[in-house]
Amino acid sequence: MLGTPSRDRIAERREATRREILDAAWAVAHEKGIAALTLKDVAERVGMRPPSLYSHFASKNAIYDAMFGQAWTGCLEAMTDAASRMPAEPRARLLWMSHAYFEYAVADLARNQLMNVRISADFEPSPEAYAPSVATFEQARRTMAEIGIRDDADLDLFSALIGGLVDAQLANDPGGDRYSRLLDRAVGMFADHLGL
Amino acid sequence: MLGTPSRDRIAERREATRREILDAAWAVAHEKGIAALTLKDVAERVGMRPPSLYSHFASKNAIYDAMFGQAWTGCLEAMTDAASRMPAEPRARLLWMSHAYFEYAVADLARNQLMNVRISADFEPSPEAYAPSVATFEQARRTMAEIGIRDDADLDLFSALIGGLVDAQLANDPGGDRYSRLLDRAVGMFADHLGL
DNA sequence: AGGAGTTCCTAACATGATTAGGAGAATCCT
DNA sequence: AGGATTCTCCTAATCATGTTAGGAACTCCT
Structure with missing residues (x-):
């Protein structure tokens, strides 16, 4: 019975509520800061x-995930655009690396502090040297090597770039000056630095 | 009666307990991550x-503050060292800027997420453009302009530098390779970028 | 010994995320 | 149409964690 009009309407309605919740979450985040966001505030709005929010999201973290997913989608689109001047192959590589890094690190930002999220580029050779990140690392889907981050310089550039982008996204000013400047500069930085 | 031997011993004992608590906090942070640190774990260790911890620290945040104070002291010393090749005046400026930025942003990391902490360099001209940061900004003691951060590039460099340094410090590997490399590169970056 | 201050304790509280379980409405199927 | 099913929201309760209140034991000093 999939495809039935009413089924569709149910899905639509569900999706609308979900969006409504996310919008409320963003509003609260913009007003009080993402860290001060409470389910009570979101629900109220x-x-x-x-508890009703749990009919639509499995947990508060699931809401965070959805929020950052949205933010990242915006970032990625804008970045694709900004990178359009680059030749196809390096552009694809840059975007893929950014995406992988985002999945790896930034998606966890709402739950962890910066220092939990950042990891050492040379983690693999000596895990003991970077104990605080072990838990985070185990959650990750890709190693730094896989992502293509070779050393601390790469890592810091990614941190600055992705942090800045998500920042701008959270500032709800993705079309603004800061955002564009950041993107252009980021693409430049990467092009230079990674030899793209 | 200040300066009395026993008074000193009391102070000593108090200081020792305080250190013990901070050591325990670091241990927990290294084991579970700084975000997952609970007073229960610290107290247990x-x-x-x-509640007894409150005889020594006013709050959990006070513990965080002390921890980051320690971390930052380590960073600053190492940084002074790494910057020793620079002429006195720019070195002083670099160190002061870093210190100011640390106070401004990083000391709050344990309580806020990255996006709450980072602020726009051009915040002053148009506060509306960066609404999420207003609360954080109001808590801050210095404006970006006062610190000497002029634009997004400066801001990102500081983010990367301070983030990396605190990272390394939290990793408990301040003498390690990563740390030294980071410092050298950071000082180089600043010298180049800020025209120091 | 007695008083003062310190440090720790137990008990209680506040807040915020989450779970349990159910009621009512919308939808589906015959 | 009408009963079964599903969905969405509710209230009530639970759990974890930071924090406060208030008191007992200990140390130090005179």
Whole structure:
């Protein structure tokens, strides 16, 4: 019975509520800061009770994930655009690396502090040297080597870039000056630095 | 009666306990990550009950502050060392800027996410453009302009530098290769970029 | 010995995320 | 149409964690 009009309407309605919740979450985040976001605030803005949110998201972290997913989609689109001047092959590599790094590190930002998220480029050879990151590392889907980050310089550039981009996205000013400047500079930085 | 031997011993004992608590906090942070640190864990490791910690620290955030204070002291020393090749005046400026930025942003890391902490270099002209940071900004003691950060490039360099340094410090590997490399590169970056 | 201050304790509280379980409405199927 | 099913929201309760209140034991000093 998939494809039935009413089924579609249910899915639509569900999706709309989901969006409504995310919008509320962003509004609260913009108002009080992402760290101060509470389910109570979000629910209130939507016109629900906090537990009801669990009909749409498995947890508060799931809401964070969805939020950063949205932010990242925006970033990626803008970055693709900004990178359009580059030849196809390096552009693809840059975008893929950024995406992988985002999945690796930034998606966890709302739950962890910067220092938990950043990891050493040479983690593999000596795990003991970077104990604080072990837990985070184990959650990750790709190693730094796989992502293509070779050393600390790469790592820091990625941190600055992705951090800045997500920042701008959170600032709800993705079309603004800061965002464009950041993107252009980021693409430049990467092009130079990674030999793209 | 200040300066009395026993008064000193009391102060000593107090200081020792304080250090013990901080050591325990670091141990927990290294084991579980700084974000997952709970007073219960810290107290347990010290051999206390959680409320007893309040005899030595006003709050959990006070513990975080002390931890980052320690980390930063280490960073600053190493940085002074790494910058020793620079002429006195720019070196002083670099160190002061770093210190100011640390106070401004990084000391708050344990309580806020990266995006709450980072602020736009051009915040002053158009506060509306960077709404999420307003709360954080108001807590800050210095404006970016005062610190000497002029644009996004400066801001990102500082983010990368300070983030990396605190990272390394948290990794408990301040003498390690990564740390030295990071410092040297950071000082180089600043010298180049800021025209120091 | 007695008083003062310190440090730790237990008990209680506040907040925020989450779970349990159910009621009512919308939808589906015959 | 009407009963079964599913979905979405609710209230009530639970759990974890930071924090406060208030008191007992210990140390130090005179």
